[in-house]
Amino acid sequence: MSPQAEAAAADPPTYHEAPPHHPHLTTQTDGVVLASEADAELLAKMGYKQELKRNFTTIEVFGIAFSIMGLLPSIASTLAFSLPAGPGGMVWSWFLASGCIFVVGLSNGRFRQYWWTHYFSSPKTRNYLCFLVGYSNSLGLIGGLCSIDYGNPLFLRRLIVIANDGEWTPSSGLIYVVFMICVITHGVLASTLSKVMGRLQSFSVFMNIALILATIIALPIGRSGGRNDGGFIFSTVQNLTTWPTGWAFMLAWLSPIWTIGAFDSCVMSEEASNAAKAVPMGILMSIGMCWLLGFVIVVVLAACVDPDLSSVLGSSFGQPMAQIYYDAVGKSGAIGFMTLVFIVQYLMGLSIVVAASRQMWAFSRDGALPFSSFFRPISKTFGFIPLRTVWGCVLVALVLGLLCLIAPAAASALFSLAVAANNLAWMVPILSRVVWGQHKFTPAAFYTGRFSTPIAWFAIAFLVFGISLAMFPVGGPNPAPDVMNYTVVVNMTVWGGATVYYFLSARKWFTGPKTTLEEVEGVVQHQLTDEQRRELVQEGLVVESDGRTETVTSAAEKKKE
Template sequence: MGYKSELVRTRSTWHVAFMSFVLASIPYGLATTLYYPLQGGGPAVVIWGWILVSLIILCVASSLGEITSVYPTAGGVYYQTFMLAPARIRRVSAYICGWCYVVGNITITLAVQFGTTLFFVACVNVFTDEDGNGIWGGEAGPPAWQIFLTFVGVTVVCNIISTCGNKYLHHLDTFAIFWTFAGIIAILVTVLAVAKQGRHSAKYAFTDFEPTSGWPAGWSFMVGLLHAGYATSSTGMVISMCEEVQHPATQVPKAMVITILINTVGGLLFLVPLMFVLPDLAMLVGLANGQPTPVIIKSAVGSAGGAIGLLLPLMVLAILCGVACTTAASRCTWAFARDGAIPGSQWLSQVHTKLELPFNAMMFSMVVQIALGAIYFGSPTAFNAFSGVGVISLTLSYAAPIAVSMLEGRRQVKGGKFYLGQWGWVLNIVALAWSCLALPLFCMPAYVPIPVQNINYAPVVLVGFVVIASAWYILWGRKNYRGPPTESVGLHPTASNQAADINPPNKKD
């Protein structure tokens, strides 16, 4: 592939599948964004939205797996776009895809850390004072500075675990999947068995549709898909781990597809019981913290102690998800930087020899996340921006290699070990159709009319990154950026690549 092998290959197929599972962190990823489908229409959006998006993402995962079986590098979809695109648009398409991939990885990691913060606050506040207000912040909730400092603490902890425990992360991922299903089963059995407020009928749990977002009914359902879109947006992030995987051409594609199937089942086991014990929908939608899951579980079990016991598995999974996202974001940033495509690339492309990981890229990602987290001081719905930009950017980056592969008649993937045959065209079309929908959909506010302080900043953050990427390309990339150092397409390493010792003679992986 033209790169020096610098990272240690310690992961098997199941290790990759488990990490991919932890990146999505079902049920945690569904718990933190449950507000969106409840406001978008209630149980029908929750259940059928999850099934619909899971089927779509299965198409995306299969399409990306097919391409990854041919080009398994840490550069992921960026490298794949460069290799698959026609020569006339190779550089620019890879550059755009790479920036979308890096921005998506960083902002979805930010969304996870911020979502964990808000979720932790909601979990603590299942305990209330004599007036019925949460013990952390009372009726108004914690002040913004406390939320921000908690977010910083969560982010730093995840970076410390990812850095210091790098050699043992695959064991942590293995633990996580068993921990997750133990937690799901505990929630499923307990809430249905206890059900202090009674149980709804199956008709209500699967078909009730009461949109309260202010959008027309059809579009309200679509906006509610952010719930499932956010939880499944990490599908292609695991490709960045290819250079730490044994036999990635076969293991990573299989792991990506296996994970979607596991996630779909795990998501239904978590969501369906909650819909049967759902308390008043208007009350849940009106929650100031936007975190209905702790309230639903407390209502079902009837006590704060019981609720926190069932929420504990989700709280642990939240940290594990943050660690996995932090790891993946650092790898993709490092991979893009070693081709000179990011300001400060020579520094960002270095691998720490003792830690055996791209430490500089990890610290860069952390600093960007903390800086963007300050948006919360201006908007209490900042989480919308982080999750929206993450989903949009990752979805677009996944679409790029699929689109250019189709543009070339899918001829370059025919020799892969995960070739989809004629079904590949159908799966590719579905994946691209989802990408076209995601761009406008996740820039929309969750409800209308919306006050100025609650505006969705996703378009603003996205445009900000576009400006930075465009400026860097005009000032430096137009003359210097040449893409991956791949001799097979007749190109040679750029000066910056040579300086970083990326493609030394006789040391190609």
């Protein structure tokens, strides 16, 4: 059933009957072919015309997600979460949490989360939940950009600290300046390299794989005389927090949850060729690859880390990964590896700018963002990309990045925003489907059959757990203000602000995803099927037809007439 029709009680749309298949769906603009006929038809079923150029193949779609995950830099950035549980906790938390995330990917292979939230939700809840998911997903991706690009100056700092034998401490102002340079240059590159962005993702995948291979080869060789045995790697669970040991193990799950938590960034369905298969394939391939390679990486790290984990966590270099490299390959080797980590981290930031800008543009297309009419236009000059939302993401990231001037604990809130906000955005459409929308559900290109509903409920439980986990102080209960976890504050500001905005203003005009299909030779590329008509009637809506045009209104509006 069309969500535009479902929202008609607030803003009755008009549907024009058209053949299921129409030759004009092969989209061209100014002589440029934007999409194949099949891809345009798939998008038309959601009520949208093709406006972005489909530059990405299946492998390049996978490359977007895999690049944003930036496996080794992300593991390095989150060792402070996993190492306190000991080598066994680090290894098995990665394996178990990654498996759970793969299940979430299986249940979440459909693109455009807020569109499916609106489609599956009940008539009374769909507009609000759709609005909440759109904001949560948009700000979650921008939070991911902030946390990734905040990592860039930290890795650069560690390079300089290693070169100076641990005797250099930059000011928070200098860290923000480097952060700002990274964000702005990402905006410039995302604006000007649209024609080669797909190939750039392939290069980023190559760099990620090269760094992983170099690390898992060099570390065991460098520590050949002091590698840890299998018992230490797989069986030694420690607790360097003041939480109970079992909960310290669960907190180690934050490392894979954050690392693999950007799998939906490949959901650039309007720029992917053969999107029906490319997007779910990109999701599952990226999660599966990170699951496997990440497990290999953490096993190697556990084999090569100094058994005195407290000294590694408290390294004078300010980063456990830098200390592990230093112990294995010496000063020059550590500088070389940390340089590669910095480069890969930078490419991660570029990829997530691309993904976040597309999400922000899609939401502005439905009029939900402030200044949507400004952000809505597509730039043909720069290659049919949402240029204005690229720079909108840059501006929001620069403002949020000011948190790093306050304290490290405030800056870490950027990490939490990415985890909790995205988890909510993935959970709500799955929940809407199993609670309200099972009768509307139709299998897509990837379908798990009779296991579909149990998988969905498992995914919901895991995502709720992930949101809760992200809100706990890592070191232990009763934290001091400078090490407090401000996830609750940041995310409740996002969710609470979106909720207040909706009920005070947006509920009066926001009706969910809008139809953007235009008439071509007198025929609009959308149709209302018999099944959709039945669904509309069941939800209290009235369908009227004059032979060519079908108008959908609510029963209440019809009664007023």
